[in-house]
Amino acid sequence: MSMEAEIRALAQETRRASRQVANLSTTVKDRVLMAMAEALVARKEFIQAENEKDLAAGRQKGLSAAMLDRLALSDKVLDSMVAGLKEVAALPDPVGEISEMVRRPSGIMVGRMRIPLGVIGMIYESRPNVTVDAAALCLKAGNAVILRGGSEALHSNLALARVLQDCLAAEEIAPAAIQVIPVTDREAVTCMLRLEEEIDLIIPRGGEGLIRFVAENSRIPVLKHYKGVCHVFVDESADLEMAANIVINGKIQRPGVCNALECLLVHRAVAAEFLPAIGARLAVAGVEMRGCPQTLALAPTAKPAAEEDWGMEFLDLILAVKVVNDIDEAMAHIVRYGSQHTEVIVTSNHPRAQRFIREVDASSVMVNASTRFSDGGQYGLGAEIGISTTKLHAYGPMGLRELTTRKFIVYGEGQVRV
Template sequence: MEREQIEAAVLEMVHKAKAAARVIAAMPAALKNQILIDIGEDLKARQHFIRAENDLDRVAAEQKGLSTAMLNRLEITEQGITDMVQGLREVAALEDPVGEISEMRRRPSGITVGRMRVPLGVILMIYESRPNVTIDSAALCLKAGNAVILRGGSEALHSNLALAGIIQEVLTKHGVDPAVVQVLGFTDREGIDFLLQQEEYIDLVIPRGGEGLIRAVTEKSRIPVLKHYKGVCHAFIDEDADLDMAMRIVVNGKVQRPGVCNALEGLLVHKKTADSFLPEATQALKKEGVRLLGCSRSCQLSNLIEPAAESDWGTEFLDLILVVKVVADMDEAMAYIDRYGSRHTETIVTRSYERSQRFLREVDASAVMVNASTRFNDGGQFGLGAEIGISTTKLHAYGPMGLKELTTRKFIVFGAGEVRG
C-alpha cells in the first residue's frame, strides 16, 4: 500500500474506534456478558473456518523458515479453541468494574465527593505470534468498556482477521458498532508507526512480546505505553530459611516454565545458608537440566556451578539457565536486586517476620513475595480472572493487568445548589 493509503486507512480506524468507545462505555454489563458468551459459541461453531485460516498462516510461516517454537505458538488447535471459549466465559463471569462508586465523602461546603470507575477509552494492543491473544485482549477490553485496535504479528494475519471477523459479526447481531474491536488488516510497518502517533484518538498502548518489540513501540509512541521490557526475577534464600521449602520454590521458579517472564533467573543465597543449601540445590537443579552460572564463592561450594561472566548478571535467559550469588546479608541481596532486577517479581524465603516485612516494603517490583514461587505473578493466580499483560511501570498499573487495570477513576460530585465562596 502507498503511504497515503495507509494513513487514510489508519485514520478511518481510529475515528471509528473513538466513536465506538462511547458506545461500549455505556453498555450494560448483561449485554457485554452475552456478547462474550455468543462469541465463544461462534468460535466453536466455526472452528473449521478458523483452523483453515490458521493453516494459511502456518504454511506461509514454514516457508519463511520460522522456528518450531514460533510455529507452535502460531498454531490454533482444537484444544486452543476450547481454551478461548473457556476464557470468554470466565471473563463474562467476572464482576463488571465499570460504574463502581467508592470513597464518597461529605465536604464542609456541603458537596459530596466520590470516585467512579470508568473505561480508559481506546486501547491499541500490539503483540506477536499467538492468535489467542486476539480473543483474550478483545474480551478484556470489551468487558472493561473499551474499544480496541489489535495489531498482531504479520505471521498470524489470516488467523487474527478470522477471529476478529467473528467478534464483529456477533457485535453486529447485537446491534453494537463492530468498530469496538478492529484488527489492523495490513502488515506495512508504516501503519503501526502512524498509529502510534494518534494520541488524539488512542488512550493507551499495550505491547506484548519480546524486549525488542516493547522498546521499539516505546521509542515511537506519542501515546502512553504500559510495558515490561523483561522479567529478571530473583529468589533470596535468607539465613534462617526452611531449606526444603527453599528447594521447592527455586526448582519450581526455574524449571516449571523457564521461557516465561515470571520464571526465576537469579538465585541469591545468604552466606550462612550457602554451605548447607547450595550443594543439594544445585544437584536438584542439575537433574532438571539447569545450567548454573555463579560467583566465585558459589563455585567453591558446588562443582556443578560454572563461573559467571559479568554479562550474565541481570540477564533474562528464558531458558534452563540460572545465575547464583552468595551474599553477605539481606542488604546485599536487595542492593543486587535494585541493580539487576527488572521490577517484575522478587521473592524471599525466610522464617523471620521482621525481615520478610522489610523485604516487602523495600524491594521495588510489581510483585514481592514471601515464601512463594515467582511463578505466581499471574493474573489468574492472583484472582483477577484474566490478564492482558504485566506492567513493570507504575503509571497507571503495576503488576498483572486485569479488568480494573483497564479502567480508571474519575471524581463525581453531588450537590444541592452549593456555590464556592
C-alpha cells in the same frame, strides 16, 4: 489512501464505537461474550483454515517448532479461548462502581466512579489467542480495542476478529469496537503510535525489542514490561527444603515465560548446605548454573558467571547464582539488576520478610512462594491483558480494573463556592 490515512480512519471509527461500548450494560456485555464463546466453537473450521495459511507460510519461512506451536490454533487452544471468554463474562463488572463518597464542609458530596479508558491499542507478537483475550477484557471493561498482531499471524487474527465482530453486530454494537490492523507493514505500527487523539493507551506484549520500539516512538501513554528478571533470595533462616522447591518450580516449570526465576541469591550462612543440594537437583533437571566464585566452590556443576549474566532474562534452563553476605547485599543486587517484575525472599524471620516486602521495588514482592505465581489468573484477576513494570497507571498483572480509570463525581443541592 496512504498508510497513515488508512490507519487514522480505522482509529477514528474505533473511537466512535468506543462511546457506544462505554455505555453498554453488564448484561449486554456478558451476553456478547458468551455469544463469542459459542461462535468460536461454531466457526472452528473457518478459523483453523485461516490459521493453516499462517502455519504454511511459517513453515515455508523456516519458523522454529516452538514458534509454530505458539502460532497454532489447535482444538486445545480454541477450547482455552472459549473458556477464557466465559471466565471474563463471569467476572464482576468494574464500570460504574462508585466509591469514597464523602460530604465536604460546603455540603457537596464528592466521590469517584470507575469508567473505561476509551480506546486501547494492543501491539503483540505470535500468539493469536491474545486477539481474543484482549478483545474480551477490553469489551468487559467498556473499551474499544485496536489490535496489531505479528505479521506471521495475520490470517488468524483477521479471522478471529471477524467472528467477534459478527457477534457485536448481532447485538447492534458497532463492529469497529474490535479492530485488527489488516496490514503487515511495520509502518502501520508507527502510524498507530502517533494517534494520540484517537487512542488512549498502548499495551505492547512481546520481546524487549518490540516494547522499546513502541516506547521510543509513541505519542500515546505506554504500559511497559521490558523483561522479567526475577530473583529468589534464600535467607539464613529459610527452610531449605521449601527454598529448593521454590527454586525448582520457578526455574523449571516454564522457563520461557516472564515470571520464571532467572537469578538465585543465597545467604552465605546457608550456602555450604544449600548450594550443593540445589545444584544437584538443578543439574538433573538440565539447568545450567552460572555462579559467582563462592558458588563455583560449592556447586561442582556450575560454570563461571559473566557480568552480563547478572540482569539477564535467559528464558531458558539457565540460572545465575550468587552468594551474598546478608539481606542488604541481596536487595542491593536486586536494585541494580532487577526489572521490577517479581522478587522473592524465602525466610522464617518475620521482621526480615516485612522489610523485604516494604523496601524491594517490584510489581510483585513475595515471601515463601514461587515467582510463577506472578500472574493475573493466580492473583484472582480472572484474566490479564499483560504485566506492567511501570507505575502509571498500573503496576503488575493487569485485569479488568486496570483497564479502567476513575473520575470524580459531585452531588450538590445548589451550593456555590464563596
